[in-house]
Amino acid sequence: MTLVTSKMGRRAFIKNTSLAGGGLVLGFNLLNSCKPKTTEAVVAELEMPKEWYEINGYLKIGDNGVVTILSPNPEIGQNVRTSMPMILADELEIDWKNVVVEQAPLNTDLYSWQVAGGSRSIMNSWESLRMAGATARHMLKEAAAQAWQVPVGEISAVAGVLSHEASGNSAGYGEMASLASQMEVPEEVELKDRSEFSIIGTSRKNVDGKKIVTGQPLFGIDVQREGMLIAGLAHPPAFGMKLKSFDAAEAKNMPGIRDVFSIKLYDEGFKKSAFHHTAFNELVAVIGETTWEVMQAKKALKIEWEQASESVESMSILGREMTVKHPTGMENSDTHNAKLKELNTRKGRVARKDGNPEAAFAKAAKIIERNYSCPFLAHNTMEPMNFFANVTEDHAELLGPTQTPEWMEPAVAERLGLPLENVDIQMTRQGGGFGRRLYGHFMVEAAVISQKMKAPVKLVYSREDDMSQGMYRPSYYATYRAGLDEDNNLIAFHVKAGGVPESPLFANRFPAGAIDNYLAEDYTIDSNITTGAFRAPRSNFIAGAEQSFLDEVAEEMGKDPIDFRLELLQRAKENPVGDPETNDYDAARYAGVLDLVREKSNWGQNESGVYRGVSAYFCHNSYVAQVLDMVMDNGNPIVQKVTSAIDCGIVVNPDAATNMAEGGAVDGIGHAMYSALTFKDGAPEQTNFDRYRLIRHSEAPKEIEVHFVDNGIDPTGMGEPPFPPIMGALANALYKATGRRHYHQPFISDRPPLVG
Amino acid sequence: MAKFTLNINGKALEVDVDPSTPMLWVLRDHLKLVGTKYGCGIAQCGACTIHLGDTAVRSCMLTVSSVGNQEVTTIEGLSEHGDHPVQKAWLEVDVPQCGYCQAGQIMTASALLKQNPKPSETEIEMAMNGNICRCGTYTRIKKAVQLAAESGS
Ligand code: FES
Numbered sequence: 002m003t004l005v006t007s008k009m010g011r012r013a014f015i016k017n018t019s020l021a022g023g024g025l026v027l028g029f030n031l032l033n034s035c036k037p038k039t040t041e042a043v044v045a046e047l048e049m050p051k052e053w054y055e056i057n058g059y060l061k062i063g064d065n066g067v068v069t070i071l072s073p074n075p076e077i078g079q080n081v082r083t084s085m086p087m088i089l090a091d092e093l094e095i096d097w098k099n100v101v102v103e104q105a106p107l108n109t110d111l112y113s114w115q116v117a118g119g120s121r122s123i124m125n126s127w128e129s130l131r132m133a134g135a136t137a138r139h140m141l142k143e144a145a146a147q148a149w150q151v152p153v154g155e156i157s158a159v160a161g162v163l164s165h166e167a168s169g170n171s172a173g174y175g176e177m178a179s180l181a182s183q184m185e186v187p188e189e190v191e192l193k194d195r196s197e198f199s200i201i202g203t204s205r206k207n208v209d210g211k212k213i214v215t216g217q218p219l220f221g222i223d224v225q226r227e228g229m230l231i232a233g234l235a236h237p238p239a240f241g242m243k244l245k246s247f248d249a250a251e252a253k254n255m256p257g258i259r260d261v262f263s264i265k266l267y268d269e270g271f272k273k274s275a276f277h278h279t280a281f282n283e284l285v286a287v288i289g290e291t292t293w294e295v296m297q298a299k300k301a302l303k304i305e306w307e308q309a310s311e312s313v314e315s316m317s318i319l320g321r322e323m324t325v326k327h328p329t330g331m332e333n334s335d336t337h338n339a340k341l342k343e344l345n346t347r348k349g350r351v352a353r354k355d356g357n358p359e360a361a362f363a364k365a366a367k368i369i370e371r372n373y374s375c376p377f378l379a380h381n382t383m384e385p386m387n388f389f390a391n392v393t394e395d396h397a398e399l400l401g402p403t404q405t406p407e408w409m410e411p412a413v414a415e416r417l418g419l420p421l422e423n424v425d426i427q428m429t430r431q432g433g434g435f436g437r438r439l440y441g442h443f444m445v446e447a448a449v450i451s452q453k454m455k456a457p458v459k460l461v462y463s464r465e466d467d468m469s470q471g472m473y474r475p476s477y478y479a480t481y482r483a484g485l486d487e488d489n490n491l492i493a494f495h496v497k498a499g500g501v502p503e504s505p506l507f508a509n510r511f512p513a514g515a516i517d518n519y520l521a522e523d524y525t526i527d528s529n530i531t532t533g534a535f536r537a538p539r540s541n542f543i544a545g546a547e548q549s550f551l552d553e554v555a556e557e558m559g560k561d562p563i564d565f566r567l568e569l570l571q572r573a574k575e576n577p578v579g580d581p582e583t584n585d586y587d588a589a590r591y592a593g594v595l596d597l598v599r600e601k602s603n604w605g606q607n608e609s610g611v612y613r614g615v616s617a618y619f620c621h622n623s624y625v626a627q628v629l630d631m632v633m634d635n636g637n638p639i640v641q642k643v644t645s646a647i648d649c650g651i652v653v654n655p656d657a658a659t660n661m662a663e664g665g666a667v668d669g670i671g672h673a674m675y676s677a678l679t680f681k682d683g684a685p686e687q688t689n690f691d692r693y694r695l696i697r698h699s700e701a702p703k704e705i706e707v708h709f710v711d712n713g714i715d716p717t718g719m720g721e722p723p724f725p726p727i728m729g730a731l732a733n734a735l736y737k738a739t740g741r742r743h744y745h746q747p748f749i750s751d752r753p754p755l756v757g
Numbered sequence: 758m759a760k761f762t763l764n765i766n767g768k769a770l771e772v773d774v775d776p777s778t779p780m781l782w783v784l785r786d787h788l789k790l791v792g793t794k795y796g797c798g799i800a801q802c803g804a805c806t807i808h809l810g811d812t813a814v815r816s817c818m819l820t821v822s823s824v825g826n827q828e829v830t831t832i833e834g835l836s837e838h839g840d841h842p843v844q845k846a847w848l849e850v851d852v853p854q855c856g857y858c859q860a861g862q863i864m865t866a867s868a869l870l871k872q873n874p875k876p877s878e879t880e881i882e883m884a885m886n887g888n889i890c891r892c893g894t895y896t897r898i899k900k901a902v903q904l905a906a907e908s909g910s
């Protein structure tokens with residue numbers, strides 16, 4: 002046990018208790034009388050207690066020993082609704098089968114970082130969740146000590162049972178819950194030693210599993226309320242346009258339609274954060290009784306759009322200020338690509354320089370130079386954007402899928418003219434996030450419509466609305482150069498990377514710090530197409546480019562690609578170039594995943610007809626190495642197997658983390674191979690899955706193996722890190738399989754130009 | 758508007774809707790059976806898959822007027838207690854990530870196994886190819902279909 006200072010205060014259980022009960026139509030309703038029907042495949046049916054005792058903001062204990070744990074963070078498929086409560090339950094020392102999980106509402110007094118972003122849910126809450134569990138365990142022990150009149154130090158707590166050996170007393174948590182809830186919150190609590198964990202590190206099934214496979218309402222789009230109306234929104238068909246006028250006469254007369262009006266999202270002068278941003282501030286709202294009727298009426302709208310003028314806005318992002326500039330005019334992918342290529346020939350902004358790269362390149366015996374690119378991508382969460390809002394004179398209730406409730410709340414409050422405490426935000430389970438739901442304009446839209454309609458409203462985007470609304474993964478371009486001397490030693494390295502509208506460069510990441518003469522430059526092109534974080538922002542391109550390039554350099558040097566990377570990492574570890582504090586990675590952990598993937602994939606023992614590519618990357622505080630095995634079938638590349646080695650510290654729920662890592666590999670292969678969003682005159686050319694290609698079942702790897710480094714370090718990121726490196730492994734395997742390097746995503750269309 | 762009596766999950770249910778309304782929205786908005794999901798509306802993603810008789814169909818492009826008295830099964834009616842072999846296999850393999858596509862996946866898989874109780878790996882891939890999983894749970898989906906086939910659906 003480790004003694005740590007408790008940071009738990011005795012605060013209100015949740016901000017607004019009315020929300021905890023009747024208000025929730027979604028999420029875990031186990032607390033009400035409706036018990037789930039269960040089968041042997043899921044947890045045994047739990048008897049609900051007669052009385053609950055609130056111990057702290059994260060948990061309450063029933064008189065029968067059942068524990069409710071509130072999971073604070075948005076669940077977007079990363080499985081935090083299971084893994085976060087697991088952490089708490091372990092410290093509480095309770096049998097997992099006596100736990101029920103509820104989604105906590107937004108409560109900035111109680112929780113910090115109620116955000117699904119940056120792969121930080123577990124990392125940022127690791128300590129507070131443990132503390133919450135340990136504090137409660139301590140208070141239960143204190144209660145038992147008082148009840149039995151024995152020293153607290155002699156009480157043990159195991160799997161929900163308190164006992165005192167000498168006196169032979171023992172009691173379940175439920176029996177002591179009432180007394181425990183009145184105990185002083187301890188100043189200090191003991192946390193378990195890693196060797197004492199009994200839930201953390203064991204695989205537990207998704208707490209929502211049963212509801213998912215039986216089609217229970219769980220998602221924002223499933224919300225149903227008495228008197229609820231459906232809203233749809235029409236936005237400009239192209240970026241660079243805005244609303245001029247509209248004629249809703251026909252739409253208004255269509256069956257089921259209640260109203261049509263335009264809405265303005267933010268008033269001029271509203272100080273936005275980057276998470277409030279939207280390309281389209283003025284929209285036409287259609288409100289009706291059912292989704293289909295609203296979708297039909299939207300088609301009947303006659304709207305005139307006009308060109309928007311240039312805009313320059315200053316926004317805050319996580320405490321920093323940034324300027325977002327949207328030029329006027331309708332943009333084209335062809336123009337973007339031509340501009341990127343052109344800027345690439347000019348000098349960029351120098352982001353890092355070690356040694357004398359110019360001189361080293363000048364004296365190099367051989368220079369390898371390669372260009373890489375990728376298109377815009379739409380997040381395409383399976384569940385399109387939607388939100389439920391019920392705004393009355395003095396209160397706003399918001400319910401739905403958002404990755405950033407905490408950051409959206411002030412925008413909603415300000416827009417509605419309500420004090421912050423009168424805005425309540427609750428989260429549903431979310432049909433994917435991938436960064437898209439970090440940008441919650443749809444929540445404000447729903448609130449504005451509900452306020453105007455004076456009715457509960459569920460706003461639903463069609464797939465086309467969703468795919469053409471913006472906040473995309475930017476389009477990127479990068480050039481890599483390596484200089485080799487006569488003896489084939491790597492003496493100079495240069496990366497220049499830019500994008501529309503941001504650069505994907507990480508100047509201080511590997512191989513920075515491992516090469517004496519190093520230069521990193523970047524450049525950007527302004528655009529009125531809005532972009533945002535997409536699973537592992539920037540890494541999701543630059544990892545693949547860098548790792549393909551390193552593969553090519555290793556080949557030129559006649560080295561095994563893993564050996565080559567390990568040699569560079571050895572250098573970075575023993576004698577780093579530049580200030581070692583500046584280098585944005587831990588060379589030993591980096592090498593660790595390469596060693597592990599080499600061992601687990603039997604690297605070097607190549608089967609004939611199997612083509613392998615390797616890649617490794619660091620992002621979101623974690624390290625991932627992947628080996629991809631490809632076979633050719635009638636000229637078609639088939640991904641036979643992916644072997645992943647991951648260092649994300651302690652793995653809370655191994656099977657669920659494995660699922661994420663499998664998904665990361667599929668996602669990375671899919672986007673690098675097949676997906677693209679292109680623009681013509683400001684309009685996306687793909688607005689649904691007929692033209693926007695996502696990876697499908699038959700294209701996924703046949704097998705994915707995931708191995709974790711067991712190093713006992715506190716958990717680091719897990720949602721994003723398995724996604725970026727696989728693109729490099731894919732490109733490298735494709736080269737082995739086809740004899741041709743692939744530089745431009747999506748690889749499926751990166752073909753040599755037709756000759757003749 | 759027109760009245761239709763539909764045979765859904767073994768029950769006769771009446772709705773009064775425009776005849777061109779897709780079954781997806783009849784189920785979701787009128788009958789409050791929201792397990793059937795909207796993903797694309799153009800028969801490209803499979804999120805809206807239901808059974809018409811024993812066949813998996815995309816409910817987003819199936820008008821209510823074309824259904825007649827055919828037996829409709831949705832995810833809510835696949836089994837009474839959520840214990841269809843495919844559902845059990847899904848839980849055993851712990852397939853879902855976000856979970857949004859999974860009702861559609863399960864409906865496609867259960868129709869496949871009804872018609873072909875012992876599908877080969879390629880047959881599974883082909884049958885499941887119309888169901889997109891954006892989270893990338895395909896390897897688990899395949900494993901779960903194989904497990905359900907083994908346990909005899
Ligand atoms: S919603 Fe029917 S196939 Fe996508």
Ligand code: FES
Pocket residue numbers: 078383432433853854855856857858859889890891892893894
């Ligand atoms: S589990 Fe998220 S789309 Fe399939």
